[in-house]
Amino acid sequence: MMKNKEKQFLSTQAYHLIKEAIVTCELSPGQLIVQSDLAEMYGVGVTPVREALRRLGLEGFVIAVPRLGYQVSPITFQDIQEIFELRLVLESAAVRFASERATSEQLKKITEAANFTYEYKKRDSYINFLRHNADFHILIASTSGNSRLIYQIRKIMDELHRVFHLGLDVRDSADEMRMDHIRISDALNKRDAELVEKIIRNEIVTSQERIFEALKQYQINMAPVGFANTAFPVDF
Incomplete structure (x- = not known):
């Protein structure tokens, strides 16, 4: 035993x-x-x-x-495209539900969780930042009361964790990302469903563009000579 x-x-x-x-x-x-x-x-x-x-x-x-x-x-650009398309659908729904269903106490927790950042090129700070980032998005989803939605968003954040590490190295977006989360929190506190959906969609699209850029750079750095533009597999 x-x-x-x-x-x-x-x-x-x-x-x-x-x-x-x-x-x-x-x-x-x-x-x-x-x-x-x-x-x-x-x-x-x-x-x-x-x-x-x-x-x-x-x-x-x-x-x-x-x-x-x-x-x-491995992961391909198509994989990223599919995941971010799904993320747009799920998180748009999540913030709308949050604006309608979140209690005052839940909104307070979201506000407290929104203000976090990282140090550019400091890998240790990336780990903490990405943990906070996943927790923030899952916290918003949890206010929906929909266990399946929470599960799917948790799964997506888990799947994207690896490639987010690459995305953070593309350029210093720490202030931009911190302000996005604060704006999401502010819009939720106003219970402005349309505004918060617009903010989250813009954040997701920008994140996807940043990751595509990172994957292209990663392929060029990792691919054998003569294969830099091929569909070289990238981790996920």
Whole structure:
């Protein structure tokens, strides 16, 4: 019984460590994963690593490669386009619901959560910023009272986390992004559904453009000579 609990603990520990390495791009886009290397790196056995990779595979962070093991999931420009189209639909609905349904206490929490930023080119600050960013958008969704909407927005924020790391390096948008969140909060407090939807849609479109720019730069830097303009896979 104790062995099973210990095994489960090690598997969960390996899952979180590997996922963080993928999200922060420590494990590179499309990189083949050597399970023994990860086991040594994290001080666990190969079995917990294998179980963690199976779980990450179900979540789309890695893909199984026949006879080779696992690979960090690649992403294409089409993937980004599809995800942001879905994000526009879901978050437009979320802010409209929030403007209509949020309680005064919930609006107060949104206001308190809106004022956060990061330091350009400081990777540690990116991690904290992106955690706050996801929490902020999920907090807004939570006021809808719609569990399925909350789940889908949480999933999208989780999926976009990796590529957001790349997007933050394109240019210093810290002040712009901080003000976007404050404007969203202000519009929600006014319960102005049309204004807050306009702000969130503009923020999402700008974010998509920033990420497209980052992916193009990443492809040029990572692609082999002569292949800079091809659909080179990028992590997600």
